[in-house]
Amino acid sequence: MDERSELVSICGAEPLSLETALAPCPQFSAATKCETCRLRALSFCGAIDPGELDVLDALSTPMAFKGRSMLFEQGADADAVYNITAGVAMLSKVLPDLRRQVIGFALPGDFLGLALNQKNVFSVEAVTPLEACRFQREAFSDFLDARPPTMRRLYSKASYELTLAQDQIVVLGRNSAEERLASFLIGFRNRWMRVNGNRLYVALPMRRQDMADFLGLRLETVSRVMSRLVRQKLIAIVPDGVRLLDVARLEELAAH
Amino acid sequence: MDERSELVSICGAEPLSLETALAPCPQFSAATKCETCRLRALSFCGAIDPGELDVLDALSTPMAFKGRSMLFEQGADADAVYNITAGVAMLSKVLPDLRRQVIGFALPGDFLGLALNQKNVFSVEAVTPLEACRFQREAFSDFLDARPPTMRRLYSKASYELTLAQDQIVVLGRNSAEERLASFLIGFRNRWMRVNGNRLYVALPMRRQDMADFLGLRLETVSRVMSRLVRQKLIAIVPDGVRLLDVARLEELAAH
């Protein structure tokens, strides 16, 4: 194992380019610039005056994480916040007896650490290889106080997350296993469509267990219900995801 | 039926004092002033410079609602936002087939309309007689843009609501009926303690059906589990609420 892969295994993150490999573990010099970032329109940083992007660049540290590595852990000090630029992350909480609930999935453009709390109230794990801009929490908070339009944008993101969470409360409180699956597939597809317009193929990089923990079900139930949806010709299971065969019927099941 | 009570029956709201009775229905002249408001410390308005409170007074319309009247309805235009000053409100969503999920309960100091959406995504109903400051949404939004510290405060409130919603996701996804009840009683008590310090008596002004719809259970299950908690001597059912007999054990059940 060479020095670089050792670094990777320790912090779960890897540099964006070989040139930065020897920098101290979580500190990588910027390989990308905000100016050229294709995700800016979707992210909180879309509210920033283009002339001021270099200020943000100075605060931001681009990072890359391997699939299944942890970005941060529930209960640990929240020293940083992240803006996801590529890949999928999974937010989860674990009860004292190890029951796990997945709170949500974060996609490119999503922000981790909206609450700016001192301690993380959930864990975040990369589901796929993942790229994100990292900011020191304190410095980022100061930056926000000086930029009301950016704070407003982040406030909007928080509001949106709140409505997503409330929708999930409805799903968990009142939907059957089949409705939960449909709601997850449609919801995940709709959020991906903002990033990548594909309407019928839904990539599912997470495991059945992760879906189960998100939907308040057991993985066997997820597997069974998926099979049932296939038998009903609502979906087809394809490598690394599903193809939606009857979106109308699925949306009806997902019901809003 | 006199003119005043007719007004009340039409809009579900009543003026705070007899003097304002003849004003047009949702427009009541201010009976209270921000300066003398005891709830300011708990509310978003706590971030406002005392010298500027008259600006807020000008925007605010104090209102009173009868128990079980609607503040606003899911799907309707969100023309106003509210800051609750007394009483308890209930936020809920209804599915097309009339299944209902209660999203949460709002207490004095809580803000309704954090998302500042054009349409309401849930309904809000007064559970008890309720007092609230009403603001025109547009005007309020402009006010926020001009007062970054107030926006920050509201952002904090949104973040807090988000963590509450995420906690409820865990409850609905992974907790048994008994754990849900315990979590509700402890959570509701803890939130009331911020307003009114009582530690052992928990007022439950909502119906069993409301609790059931909040906890993703049927009202019969709520009733049965409450009886079981009484048999286990964890609570005692008293008029309009419960007395907590074994807080430690309840907190353990509620698990966090």
Place this chain on the structure above:
DNA sequence: CGTTGGGTTGATCGACCTCAATAAAAGTGG
């Protein structure tokens, strides 16, 4: 080519739901 991790399917069980009856409380009108 055995091992390992993830996924599917089957058989059984149990927590909560459903339907139903009763009890208690809160309104309502005389």
Place this chain on the structure above:
DNA sequence: CCACTTTTATTGAGGTCGATCAACCCAACG
């Protein structure tokens, strides 16, 4: 203030959906 109705809460008996326990499949990988 008291009959009467209506609403809300409790309790019981039986049914169901998803959980549990277990076997098996399959692809990746050393």
